Amino acid sequence: MSTPTNASSAIAQLQGNSLTGLVQNELERMIVAGELAPGAKLTEITIATRLGVSRGPVREAFRMLEEAGLVRTEKNRGVFVRDIALDEALEIFELRAVMEMYIGRKLAETATAAQAKALRQLVDAMDQATKAGDAHEFHRFNLEFHDSLLQLAGNAKFAANYRRLIKELSLIRRKNLTVESMAVYTREHRQIVKAIAAHDAEAAGQAMFDHVMNSRERTLHNYSEQPAEAPVQPPARKRAARGAVEA
CATH class of the missing domain: 1.10.10.10 (Winged helix-like DNA-binding domain superfamily/Winged helix DNA-binding domain)
Known part of the structure; x- marks a missing residue:
């Protein structure tokens, strides 16, 4: 004792x-x-x-x-x-795209109708935030959407490695949130949920892969020497969600 x-x-x-x-x-x-x-x-x-x-x-x-x-x-x-270099961020996007493909394929095989409905409601909330031009709310629901996908995949080791990559990407990716890009993200999210709900593993995996690679291209464009659209400024004093999983 x-x-x-x-x-x-x-x-x-x-x-x-x-x-x-x-x-x-x-x-x-x-x-x-x-x-x-x-x-x-x-x-x-x-x-x-x-x-x-x-x-x-x-x-x-x-x-x-x-x-x-x-x-x-x-x-x-x-x-x-840390200030993530662009080259490192682009490599992380490529790795994440493969991981997202796995998530999409798995959820298309395992997700229930209720789970697909909950994901669709998060996309609806992102759509409302986009129409209001509210980058903070969009970011919050976006984090929740991707974290929900990750949790539904049900692999703790996979999730731990995935979250580390996402946290590193967060150091460079806030510039990607514009009114135009939020609308694009929302459309891509709807396509992902549609494929998951239809239990189409090939389409769900491809939609997830394309979503991340499209985000990679937006990041490359925004950090090139060419002028990019100004990012939406989030409202003052609002807090981001804890999950730290982004589009």
Whole structure:
């Protein structure tokens, strides 16, 4: 049986681990939402003060975020939000497209009518956000849509690797949200759900693959030297959804 001292130490460790997780989740949300921009320097004391915690959990959260690919540590300089290079992002899109094809094929074989209906309702919500020009709401429902697809696929190991890729892409892809692109994303999402509901594995897989590769091409265009359409600015003070899975 543990002594009171050992028990107290164990409780303190659990509390510390829990607090570190909360700090990590909040920093991750701020990075994905664009509140902490790529290249921004993060200091322990500033983040600790902002979140009302000690510096220990912040330091540990920085380490975990570096493992997740969202921040980088530079010797004698500090911790910075990662700035994903375009070439790296394009490679991630290609890998993600293959993963999405798997998801589409699997859901076409396993999704129920109720699950397809729920996916269709999320697409309807994205359509309403597009018509209102509300990039924040579109982004929120878009994350929920893709995270729902991922959860329905039911492969935890696959999901963990997929989410890491999506979080890395979030560092570069906010520029893709324009009124025009939101409408395109919505049409592509409807095609995906239609194929899943029809239990057409070939069509669902191809629709998912094309959706990601089309997004890759939009990213390439937006970050080329040619002028791109100005991104829609999300309303101030609204928060992005936690799932971090994008179109």
